[in-house]
Amino acid sequence: MTRTLFHGGTVYDGTLAEPGEADIVVEDGRIVEVGRGLDGDERIDCTGKWISPGFIDSHVHVMVDGIDILRMMGTPFSLSFYEAAENLRKTLDVGITTVRDASGADLGVKEALERGLIAGPRLQIAISMISQTGGHGDDWQACGAHVPLFVDHPGRPGGVIDGPEEARKKVRELIRMGADVIKVATSGGVLSPRDDPRHAHLRDDEIAMIVSEAQAAGISVMSHAQATDGIKAAIRNGVRSIEHGIYLDDEAIEMMLSEGTWLVPTLHAPRAVIARAAAGAALPPAVVEKAHMVQAAHDDSIRRAHEAGVKIAMGTDCGVGKHGTNLDELGFMREVGMSSVEALHATTQSAAQLLGIDHDRGRIAEGQRADLVVLDGSPDDIEGLAHRVRGVYQDGALVSGEPSAGSAA
Structure with missing residues (x-):
């Protein structure tokens, strides 16, 4: 040998x-x-x-490469799968050998990688994000039309639910479709049209049901959680990682330490939205306004969480910004107080521990x-x-x- x-x-x-x-x-x-x-x-x-x-990126969206609503509306449905192959290649070229797709990629994309049909990082998939009506995953626009970031198809269902029983069924559906992790939105967000990132979404019984069903299948739950109360609800009900964590207060940080909850900062994301808007991307004014609103609070929250000793795994939200820029996140981590070795650890061993693959890589x-x-x-x-x-x-x-x-x- x-x-x-x-x-x-x-x-x-x-x-x-x-x-x-x-x-x-x-x-x-x-x-x-x-x-x-x-x-x-x-x-x-x-x-x-x-x-x-x-390197490991714990939060990407390989089916998109920079948000531009008008461009996406004019893009043929199947083209996104070919674009995903290019996005995966760009990601691999900068040394990222494993990613967790936080919604968008389906089982076919994962199998194409595993069969060697396309080149890219090893892939874990969430498929779709579970959201309440009017939440971060609800694509209803004020004109009355639905303009989805990810169009529903037989391998990628819509994720909007209301109530524990709908939550139970949706988790089981995603697991049947091959999800490696379940993603839930416990707050509003920046890119969604009709919500506020400072507001908590879903109630405890809904989140608890999602976590219970995921755990029964031996997988974990990641939570898009920006609002303080939404972060606390996710931690309280056993979610494994908080994605974004924009409005962390001292109590939320203490809860994360007590429960061993991971933080995936995605400092890249609001910066990418602001940069995309400045470059002329077609983004609603409310989205750009929210990106500017959250950035300072986001940086401060991650700084305080790091100082307190919260476990941090690197994630970028690339897809919101361009793939291949993933390693910029390490520089942003330095800006909020992490040392070089701490930032590197976040994108290697710590990220592997979060994804449950530290026995392997x-x-x-x-x-x-x-x-x-x-x-x-x-x-x-x-x-x-x-x-x-x-x-x-x-x-x-x-x-x-x-x-x-x-x-x-």
Whole structure:
């Protein structure tokens, strides 16, 4: 069996430990040794570079690539699946080897990746977001028409429910369709037309039913939760991760610490909406106004949660913004007080723990899957990281990058 040696680089292992020089040996898609002075049948020279576990983005939407309502209305339905293939490729090219799609992608997209029909990160899917009438997932517009972000189809049902029994049935339907995680909206949001991100949505009995049905199937629940009361309702009823967490107060932070709830900040998202609007994207004025309204509160909430010790996993909401810009999130994390190694940990081991895959990936250690990224520079510097990616590996095989920057010599 061929031993592939990654030699001479600085290794960031996915934990909070400081990076150090080490060799990595890969056999049959797995890391079998990490240390100094190792040997191999094939050698990849990483001198002057550093190596990380494959990055993980815990919150993306691969079926869209930047929100523009008029453009989306003029896009043929099936085109989004071809665009998803391109979005997945862009994501892989910046070193992200696993993503969790927070609604939009269906089982067919996941199977296309698993069969090797398209290239991209490993994928977990939520399929559709569960929302109340008038909530973040309700696409009704004031003109009386429905303008969906994701059109319903046989593999992706609508997610609007009211009451515990409708919630129960919707979770079971999504699980039947292949959902790896259930997503619920426990507050309003920025992109939705007729709600307020400061308002809580769904009642405790509805959220509790969603969590109970998901747990019965052995999967977890992620919550779009921006409003303070919506965040607390999600935590109180056993949701595993709070997505966005814009209006966290001290009590909500203490609840997250007590329950071990993860936070997926998506600092990228409001910035992307503002940038898209400035570039001329067709977005309703109310959406742009909400994006400006939430950004300062969002940054402050994530800063305070980090200082308190809340578990953080990197997620971007790319799809709202452009795919391939995912690693900008690490810089935004630095801006709210996280160190470089903490930001890297959030997109490696911590994200793997959130997704329930830490037994398989997220670290550079013996037995872990050899999903690796080789980069120029130093792990202390995470600015402009995407432009420094030189080789991306899945199961030890080069899947993106120039052969001279990553293949066996």
